[in-house]
Amino acid sequence: MSGIIEWGALGQVVLVGLLVGAGVPALFALGLRLLTLPVRADVEAGGTHDGDTTAAVAAPGLARRLGGYLCLALCVAAIATGLAFLVSGGH
Secondary structure, three states: OOOOOOHHHHHHHHHHHHHHHHHHHHHHHHHHHHHOOOOOHHHHOOOOOOOOOOOOOOOOOHHHHHHHHHHHHHHHHHHHHHHHHHHOOOO
């Protein structure tokens, strides 16, 4: 029975499937999470303590922005690599 299934090839397919199928979406979600900040409780409640409904929300710091952009750039690179592989014949 072991002659029918190539275990090494099957392992490679499963590994790449896990990396691409779960890794790229997780990287995308991490990139989005790094680029957003949690909403403060007073903003979520509908305003600040003085009744003003508009509140300034701070932008993420430089390190978070760079990390988020890096994660999203890696996602774009993975998609471009996959498309180039498919267009070239997929072999």
